[in-house]
Amino acid sequence: MSEQSLLRLSIVVTAALAAFGIIVGLWSGSFAIVFDGFYSLTDAFMTLLALLVSKLIVTSAQPTAKGKLIDRFSVGFWHLEPMVLGLNGTLLMGAAIYAFISAVESLMSGGRPIDFGPAVIFTVVTVTVSLVMWLFCRRANRKLNSNFVALDTQAWLMTAALTSALLVAFGLGHAIEGTQYAWATPYIDPGALAIICLIIAPVPLAHVRQAVADILLVTPVELKNHVDAVAEAIVERHGFLSYRAYVARVGRGKQIELFFIAPSEWPARHLSEWDAIRDEIGDAIGDEGPDRWLTIVFTSDPEWAD
Known part of the structure; x- marks a missing residue:
């Protein structure tokens, strides 16, 4: 499978999961699931942008490439790749930081009650799909060796890890409903979200650092x-x-x-x-x-x- 075909598949699957997550999050009242859907939607948009840049790079490298755009960028489109990678990582880190602030605010105001049933179903589906996509993209990128696919593969692993943590939290919340620990259920959703955001926020930092180095033409x-x-x-x-x-x-x-x-x-x-x-x-x-x-x-x- 080519780089562009793999990115197209990732966009379709990510967009479907994002829509599913936002709907289930609003239905169950879970801001953590809404954030998961928004995070996936942002990643899908950036993957689409990466696909466009990848197509430009491959097209411009062809000996028979012609057109007004090719004439305007006669030295190629390589410089767009680190820009997209840097923007992607920055947006993902920014989304995680914003969600962390919102989670802390919710914890300080008494938490947020949610319906754990739909939340558990969502997390099981998302973890399964994310792990399958991570394994598939990782295997395909051994031959492609693409930075775009590498970042997308990392995003699938992050999604699987994030949603797995939510699955544990929601399963625990569902288990303690109706018990003497039921008072803690409103704090599970924002608490899990805050912890997850602290973990995933620094993950794209390496890609952002490399992108900045490429943009500044730092000599490898x-x-x-x-x-x-x-x-x-x-x-x-x-x-x-x-x-x-x-x-x-x-x-x-x-x-x-x-x-x-x-x-x-x-x-x-x-x-x-x-x-x-x-x-x-x-x-x-x-x-x-x-x-x-x-x-x-x-x-x-x-x-x-x-």
Whole structure:
């Protein structure tokens, strides 16, 4: 299954669960279930946005790609990927923080009575679907290696964990109804929501941090070391004076610019000879494909490289 097909499936399933959750939450009076549905709805919207960006990236990478949009973004759409990932993680963290504040407010005002019967049914269905989607997306992404699918897979695991905690809380609430501990039932819904929000709020932080690093063009250390090793070997093998390497990762795209400083007294060479060196460098760097932007320049003037 392709990245886009997997994201489409995730959108449909997420939207269905979100609608189911909001309806059951309003019916049972559970704000925790309403939040679960809203959280899923937000995730579905961001997955739709990720699908659009993924389609743009794949389309623009085709050699035959044409159109006004392609002409306006001639260097590709990689820069949109970290923007979407960062926005997705920020919205999910913001939703969790808002829900936590609301839960604390509800606890301080005496809690919220709910109908535990529909709530338990909802949590059982949601946990089952979420775990199935998590396993399916995780397995599919072993071949795709997509950041979008990875974030979506993590979201399914978060949904399963969140709803599992709600299932335990609602099951406990249903068990103590009519007993001497019935006074605690109004506090179960906001209490469970507050605990869950504290757990899930920091989860998207790693994706947000990586997205910000990509947006700011922070040089990946591992990639830079690899490019430096290749460039140093080329300098030694072909007799260049030095080199300059500029490396960045933007979403799935790797942008590499290499400048090799040649002695000014070197005799002229055929273009095919320079191209052969470029092929040698490209093969040594690896990962050739539509997501690698590699520029190799040979010059005798260091100012062109600095």
